[in-house]
Amino acid sequence: MQITSEVLERAIEELAKLPGTGRKSAQRIAIHLLKQSDERVLTLADSLVQLKKSVKRCSVCGTITDEDPCSICSNQKRKTGVICVVEEFQDVYIIEKTNEFRGRYHVLGGTISPLDNIGPDDIRIKELLERLANDDEPVEEVILALNPDAEGEATSYYINKLLLNYDVNVTRIAYGIPMGTELEFIDEATLSRAFASRTSF
Template sequence: MQGTSEILERAIEQLAKLPGTGRKSARRIALHLLKQSEESVMQLADALVDLKQSITRCSHCGVISDGDPCSICSNPKRQNGQLCVVEESQDVYLIEKTNEFRGMYHVLGGVISPLDNIGPDDIRVKELMRRVNDEEYPVDEVILALNPDSEGEATSYYINKLLKPYDEIKVTRIAYGIPMGTELEFIDEATLSRAFASRNAF
């Protein structure tokens, strides 16, 4: 483009590929980086290279981690009998922030979505069943913590069906209810219905 820097435009083009980043935001980020010291920009570049080259997935649970096994799977204080099934690594971090769960995790790496040609073989269902059948670390409870959308529901139903023959394993799911501070008139019917279905004793 005449009248501007080709190097700047190339940087903008790459930044615009990031999720939720349009060309305007990409240009602002690129211009912001130009104002920073060379040291801070190099620190960012090094962090991105490390992110790609050094990050791995835990061979046990599938979470994104610095090492294998991850810090959760290698923690002897975690309860092996409880296995929480989530869609992605970010779900593990969200649950860990609550300090409510002290068991282990299993990251599926996606959900069943026929419209996107994603079936059970395309996510980590076989690995889940291997863990369920591991006699060294017996599983007492599988907690399904998938998103309450159609794909998450279908995946939960499929996993629950696979686990039906295991009488010794309790299959549960996290309750989905009404967020604190939200008025009922702003709650959609599905959320309100699930809140009633998941109600607990007061």
């Protein structure tokens, strides 16, 4: 096959490395960009460069931010007494979308996973304990909102055990049947959990 444009080929190759983008989608995207205005493509390219250049981690909660501390940690209107512990910073976005939670976050940056050689010291557990030990902002409740898989469970149990030494209420979000579905389509593990966690009507 004779390639008529190395530049096009290179762009397709680079795009094909993105997650969820095969060679065909990469080709479609490259051809789409070729037809766009110069400005449009420069804006896209610049937004990616800025993404790497300007984005930092919040030194308090560990989420992605442009300014440190992040807009949630520096928001005086949010409760300081409640910390929601999540695995990754994208979980913060997901929970924020519900508008349900008005406290602060703590991003672990992963879960304890012996198989992947990730121990308690490799995720931000120490930083969580430091926040709890800080008397300037007393914490009454820690809500664990980790993923309901083996690693998430193990990490939740580990943190819960550590927090027994602190004067703090540890809760976890409810796991059960998702809304708007039918029992027929629910896997057994979820259904068992929903029974075990039943509440009075």
